[in-house]
Amino acid sequence: MTRPLILNDDRLFPVEAGVRAVARRLYGLVKDLPIISPHGHTDPEWFATDASFGNATELLLAPDHYLYRMLYSQGIALEELGVPSKDGPSKADPREAWRVFAAHQHLFRGTPSAMWLAHVFSSVFGFEVALEASTADLYYDAINDKLATDVFRPRALFERFNIEALATTESPSDDLVHHRAIRASGWGGRVITAYRPDPVIDAEHEQFPEAMRRFAELSGQDVWSWKGYLAAHRIRRAAFAEMGATSTDHGHPTAATADLSASEAEALFKVIVSGAATPAQAELFRAQMLTEMAAMSLDDGLVMQIHPGSFRNHNARLFASHGRDKGADIPTGTDYVRALKPLLDRFGNETRLSVILFTLDETAYARELAPLAGHYPVLKLGPAWWFHDSPEGMRRFREQTTETAGFYNTVGFNDDTRAFLSIPARHDVARRVDCAFLARLVAEHRMAEDEAAELAVDLAYTLPKRAYKLDRAPASLAQSA
Structure with a gap:
């Protein structure tokens, strides 16, 4: 005998009837809002070819x-x-x-x-x-x-899901051919890219040598010289911005940053491209490049995302046979207070720069991340991420960060997924969990319901749109205006 498939309308809402009623009312305000998906890993070829x-x-x-x-x-x-x-x-x-x-x-x-x-x-x-x-x-x-x-082709589903904007993620060695095809097609769906430079920053990345060669080819720069390398990043960032990018993304093992002198940075770079870098030197270069990327974001306006704390490809045998991103990435403890100090000493008080922090280390929420984002104008907190993209993880995030950082030093939700058809489901879960959390604050008389109603809309729609600068006209529209 088969079991029925039932989606209960009250899933993830509080058990207590009065609080559940508030959650229902709040959810009714946000359930049909357009989806803002500012960071993910869907394949742009789907939308380019619409096959x-x-x-x-x-x-x-x-x-x-x-x-x-x-x-x-x-x-x-x-x-x-x-x-x-x-x-x-x-x-x-x-x-x-x-x-x-x-x-x-x-x-x-x-x-x-x-x-x-x-x-x-x-x-x-x-x-x-x-x-x-x-x-x-x-x-x-x-x-x-x-x-x-x-009706089940990619573009039709994009429209059916009510996606207002969706960002994919590409490296500087990607020629963005699919994004150019989307732009040339005249289709109205807003699919943009995001700049993920890890393969040309991380000397321990298995694609580093080939990615650097492609980086040189696409940028037209001598990327094996420090000056040419930095120029190549600026050129490729501009190309990404032309294809709609509003953000960069950095998946480093730690949150370490550095602020070396120009001569020290150049000397370190020579070691990196020589292929003789030690693990400590590779880590220092990644740290320096976060600060270099922040400087470039201050110039070109791209929002900067830092996703640290994953021991990637932990299963060596599986990595050898199947490559990266095969489910063997494991969270690690992550320091933020000391690790981010060099970057914050230089840019922490900048109001024209936005750095969004993520973590796989929940112990850092109340101790480090909320106090940092609750003080420095440059910082915002990304949502509960990856292993914590779950009802309990989302609740813990709100419970441990709100009292110190508030809601408006966070950026709403992003789904960070390769699974295109799960995007509406993931956003629905986030909206339900946030409405349940807000309902509890209303029931405890810590917030008026009209405030919670405004917050629910902000968390589901306004904050991610604003944080990722998606409230501005797309480049193609701006250029034709």
Whole structure:
């Protein structure tokens, strides 16, 4: 007997009836607001070509490390799940991979993935029975049938999801051909890029040598000289801004920053490009480049995001066979107070620069991040991120940061996802959790309901739009005005 698939209208709302009623009213104000997705990892080629998605496995399972890392933890090989390796596309039969996925749905009970999947299956595809072994083929065939229709093409889904703006993430060695194609197509969807320079900043990145060669080619600069290297960044940042970028993004192992003299920085750079840098020198160069990137953001206006604290590719064997971003990134403890001091000594009081901080170390919320953002004009706090993009993680974030940093030193929500169809689900969860948190403040007489109503709209829509400068006309419109 199959189980029904039910999305309860009161999911994530408080249990107590009076507080739940307030949460319902607040949620009613925000549930249909446009989605601002200012940072993510969807593929711009989807929107450039508007080609139909292939099948259920290729779209929903194989790209989503939230899903296959759980299955891998239970001994299921990535090869069985359709996940590509360094050797190329998976040879697994996509239907069989989907059957494996369906048979293990119990592994996701209580996880954010279970909520996101239920939302996708119910709201996007219209299923009324749950995914399990007995319904695997029903799901697979029905999803594939719908993916073959025009209303399930990427642009149609973008519009159906009410996405007002969506940012992808590319490196300086990307030629942005897909973003140029989107721009040339005349389609009205606002899909922009974000500047992620890690492959040409991190000397320990496996793509560093090839990325540097491509960096030189695209910028036309001698990127092996310090002067040419910095000039290349400015040139590529300008090219990204032309394709709509309003932000940069930096995924460093730590939050370390440095402010070396020009001669010290140049000497360090010579060691970096020589290929002989020690781990300590690579870390110092990453630290210096955060400060250099902040200086460039002060000049060109790009918002700066710092995503530190992940020990990436922790599973050496999996990294060797399948490459990066395969679910083996593990959070680490992260210092912010001392690590950011060099950058803040130079730029902390700038009102024309915006630096958004994220963390995978929740112990830093109340001790470091909220006090820092509650003081320095340059700093804002990004939302609960990655492993903490969950109802409990979002609640902890609000509980530990609000009293010191308030709401307006945060930037609302961003979904940070590769899973395109989960974007509405993730934003819905964030809106519900924030409304539940605000409802509690109203019920405890710590805030009037009209204030909570204004805040709910700000958290869901106004703050991310403002923080990422998406409240300004897109470059293409500004140039034609």
